Amino acid sequence: MPDFTAPTLPDDVAHPTGLLDTLLTMSLTAVAVLQPLYDEHAEEIRDFAWVRLNPAGQQMLGQPERPPATLLTLFPTAKEDGVFEVCRQAFKTGELKRYQTYYQADGLDGYFLLIAQRYADLLVVNFTDTNDRPRTDVEEALRQSQAREQAARAEAELRRGELQRVFEQAPTAIAVYRGPNYTIELANPTVARLWGRTQEQLIGKGLFEALPEVAGMGYEQLLDEVMATGNPHVAHAMEAQHDRNGQRETVYWDFVYVPTYAADGHIDGAMVVANEVTEQVRARQRLEQLNQELEARVQERTQALATQQALLGQILQQVPACIATLSGPNHQYTFFNEPYQRLSANRTVLGKTVAEVFPEVVEQGFIELLDGVYSSGEPFISRDMPAQLYDVATGQPELSYIDLIYQPLFNDAQQVHGILAFAIDVTEKVQSRRQAEMLQEAMLAATQRQVQEREALYQIFEQTPAAISLTSGPDHHYIYLNTACQTLFAGRELLGRTVAEALPEASSQGLLALIDQVYQTGETYFGTDQLLFFNGPDDTVGHSRYYDFTYQAYRENGNIVGICTFAFDVTEQFQVRAQVQQLNEELAAINEELLATNEELLDTNNQLQRTNRDLDTFVYAASHDLKSPIANIEGLLNALRDYLPTEVQEPMVPRLVGMMEGSIARFQQTVAHLTDVSRLQQGAEELSPEGLDIAQVLENVRLDLLPLIESTNADVRIAVEACSNIRFSTKNMRSVLFNLLSNALKYRTPDRPPQVHVRSHCSDTHLLLEVADNGLGLSEKQQSQLFIMFRRLHTHVEGSGVGLYLIKRMIENAGGSITVQSQLGVGSTFTVSLPRRPEALSARSSPLNQ
Known part of the structure; x- marks a missing residue:
């Protein structure tokens, strides 16, 4: 068979100039010729211009032969869908690129097949819409999948908006930091306002770049520790400096640093939830300063009074007159000088009455004179008054003559509480x-x-x-x-x-x-x-x-x-009387000064009581007013969690919501504790004696703690006595026993089973209750801080640091006390003492062992 040889055609026939136009016009598929548009540095393709769009493409896209706008202007979703990136890569590499997509935007809705390849400085794109032909199962599945993805994406955006609104409206300061420089990724309006900045001044900047005034105050170390260990850090009333309101202010924060995690599980930042407590701290500081000033003034007054009393004692001892002070209606001696002791023949003893020291003057009417001065408040003055006084030499009463003054002494209520006696022996005169x-x-x-x-x-x-x-x-x-x-x-x-x-x-x-x-x-x-x-x-x-x-x-x-x-x-007698008069005047001046001091101390005490009542009212009102916004935030978070389907949530959304719910729970617990403290300090509970069955209360507490007792293999031994007429309620006793017993179990040592001994003893005046354990124990420093509100000494066990403070206030309000003896590694013993009423029965029951 002869070989076939293709004919050689001339160039004008082999490459006819109208061939391209003919092919584009006859093509049943859409063909677009695009020209790349570069950025200002002529390095990256930012868009494509239309050179030509064949009739099939014009019909498919609804555009003219040469659309006046660029590709991304007409079809902006092409960048998000990936069509633009396929075109860009085909032009850069010169390789043939294929792409299929379900394009449902910019007025289009169909499954498209796309082929793109570079030609010289142009890009030729051939694409077809499969809507006009039967879809394969794969195509239909892809179409449905993409439709579901679009719907889920829209739903997620809706939920993200809900979360954003919760974040923006939260009354608590919230911010999120990223990276080692703690770049501020999120900052709600509350934290921006409290920091004295706008959100634009914060977002995208490092924490200590945006807030240089807080650098070096310890916040860097706290964040570094949270990032390194993954353990949250809770701080109370921590000092900070912020430039706001046109000046640098010292403020105080209650806050928690919580680590945040990337999708792969490593720590990539931290979140802060904070509340400013500057006013509470300043109120507490003012109260402490007032207490210190009061204490200094009391010490100063006490020292001055002691100096005056010492000087007065020296003067009274040196005065040649006989001087003594008598207290109460029985006229008991509280002071006497040496001349008075000589007048009584060395018989005067502090605490004895005048009738006991001078029995010979009872029938002479001197006791009636004292009674009259004490009851009337009027002084008695007599000169050359005869008196039969005991004589040491003869052992018998001898006639003497005295100048006598009985001066009444008044207390702060202007009531007579004693008598000042001045006597001068004028027998010789x-x-x-x-x-x-x-x-x-x-x-x-x-x-x-x-x-x-x-x-x-x-x-x-x-x-x-x-x-x-x-x-x-x-x-x-x-x-x-x-x-x-x-x-x-x-x-x-x-x-x-x-x-x-x-x-x-x-x-x-x-x-x-x-x-x-x-x-x-x-x-x-x-x-x-x-x-x-x-x-x-x-x-x-x-x-x-x-x-x-x-x-x-x-x-x-x-x-x-x-x-x-x-x-x-009579010079000496006159001088003695003058000295006595001067002493009376000095004593009156001292009494006036003491009265003024007492009034000043009373005013200061009233001011402190008003301040304490104001603080209690503020704490109660603040804790009550915080409940509503916290409940609102909790409701918003619950609604948000219901609106966010789990299958479309980003990994950080459940974690952030969970951390915010934990912060709300802790906040609610703190507010509840503040309410309890406020009610306790305002004396909300009446202390009245009742039938307090300690054994029954302790048994109920033991049953409540039975799961913890069994899980720790604890050995709990109980030996209590029945005790009647205790000035303590059953409810408060349960709180005391529950706190002490649960603490003994929670703060156990890991190397030995816990042993807890509960004992009580009933005396004539008090109930003594002991709870001893073999747990971790406390150092002397820890013991001094044990009963401080919100102070936690061990962080490996959940707690709020309020329980021991509350039971201490309960016990002290009832007139009792609580003490602790502890040794690290050995254990602790808490001792509670509660008073009994005077009519308490002395009978005691036998110990009940359990």
């Missing part, structure tokens, strides 16, 4: 005056007797301790001075001279006028506590003293012939 009076009488009688009797009388005058002088005539010439009077004016010549000549200072002090008056009227003059000044010899500087003196006219044959002067030096 009274005896001297009595003797002088007797001498005066004898002298007056002597003027009527014979002159020969005068010498005998003068001998009596010489032995008298009073200063006695006789003047004669209206000019008052001195005719006699006894030894005491001459001693008073030692070195001065008086006899034979007139008073005006011998004592010129007497005129200036009014004494000469008094003598003239007595001489003229015959009426005796009595001078008391008169301050008199007399010059020394040769008119030198003399002395001033206090005197009691008498100017007495004497007669002969019924006529006044002279003046008899009797003078007693």
Whole structure:
């Protein structure tokens, strides 16, 4: 068979110029010729321009032969669908690229088959729509799958929007950090407002780049630890600095750092949920400062009072007067000085009554005088008061004379609570005056007797301790001075001279006028506590003293012939009385100062009570007001979880929702604890005695904890006594026992089975309850922090740090106490003491062992 040889055709026949147009026009499939459009650097294809679209393509796409807009302008979904990327790769590589897709956007809805290849600087794309031909099973399945994917994607976008709205509307500050630089990926409006920034100033920046003022305050270390260990970190009232409101402010945060995980399970960031507690912290700081100031002022006042009391004690001990203080209606001694002890013949003892120390004065009416001062509040003052007092030398009561003052002492309520007693022994002065009076009488009688009797009388005058002088005539010439009077004016010549000549200072002090008056009227003059000044010899500087003196006219044959002067030096007695008066004034001033101090302390205490009540009201109101927004957030999250189908959720959505639910649960628990604390501090529960059966309460607690007891193989031993009339409710006792017993089981050591011993003992006044364990134990530092609210000492066991604080307040509100003795690695013993009412029965039942 002969070989077939193709004819050789000329170029104009082999490559006819109209061939391309003919093929494009006749093609039953759509053909598009595209020209790439590059970015400003001419490196990457950003779009394609239409060069030509054949009639089949025009009909399929509904476009003219040369559409005026670019590919992505007409069909923007082509980039997301992958059509644009297929075209871009076909042009870059020059390879033939095939692609099939269910395109359901931009006015198209069909299953497309696409072939693209580069030709010179153009891209030729051949595509067909399979809607016009029967679909294969595979095509139909793909179409349905893509339809479901589109629907799921739309649903997911809807749920994502719901989650975004919850995130944006949350009243709690929430932010999410990514990477080692803690780039802020999410920040809700609340955290932006509290940080003093806008969301645009935060998103995409590192935490410490966006908030440079908080760098170096410890937050970096906390985040590093959470990222390294995967353990959340909870902080309370942590200090921070924020630039907001045009200034740098010091604020405090309660927050939790929670690690976030990538799809492959590794930690790639952290989330923070925070609440600003600046006002609560500042209120607590103001209260602490006020307490410190009050304590300092109390210490200062106490020190000043102690100094004053010490000074007063020294003064009272040195005063020559007899001083004592008596307390209560029975007049018991609370203070006495040495002169008073001598007056009582060393019989005074603190705590004894006046009747016990001075039994001899009971029948003399002194106790009635004290009772009258105590009941009326009026002082009693008497001078030269006779009293039969015990004499050590004779062993019998002897007559004495005293100047006596009973001064009532008042408390803050202006009620008499005691008596201040001042006494001066004036026995010698009274005896001297009595003797002088007797001498005066004898002298007056002597003027009527014979002159020969005068010498005998003068001998009596010489032995008298009073200063006695006789003047004669209206000019008052001195005719006699006894030894005491001459001693008073030692070195001065008086006899034979007139008073005006011998004592010129007497005129200036009014004494000469008094003598003239007595001489003229015959009426005796009595001078008391008169301050008199007399010059020394040769008119030198003399002395001033206090005197009691008498100017007495004497007669002969019924006529006044002279003046008899009797003078007693009472300077020491006057000074003692002056000191007593000064002490009274000082004591009154001290009482006024103490009263002012007490009023100031009362005002401060009232202020503290008002502050505490305000804080309690604030805590209760805050905890009550937080319940509603927390419940709303919880409801939104539950609704969001219901709206998000599990098969289309992104991996982070369930984790984030779960972490937010955990944060809400912890927040609700904290708010509940704050409510309990507020109610407890406001005295919401009445403490009344009731039939408290400790054994039954303990058995109910043991049954509640039975799963934990059995799972830990715990050995729980109980030995309690029945105790009646306890000032504690059954409900509170259950809380105390449940907390102590559950803590003993939870904080056990892993290397030995737990042993718990519960014992109680009932005394006449108290119930003593002990709970001992062999658990982890506590250091001395931990023991000092054990009962602080929200303070947790072990983090490997769930808890809130409120239980022990609450039961301590319950116990103290009932007048009881709770203490702990513990040793690390050995165990702890908690001891509770509760008071019984006075009518409590003394009978006790036998121990109940379980």
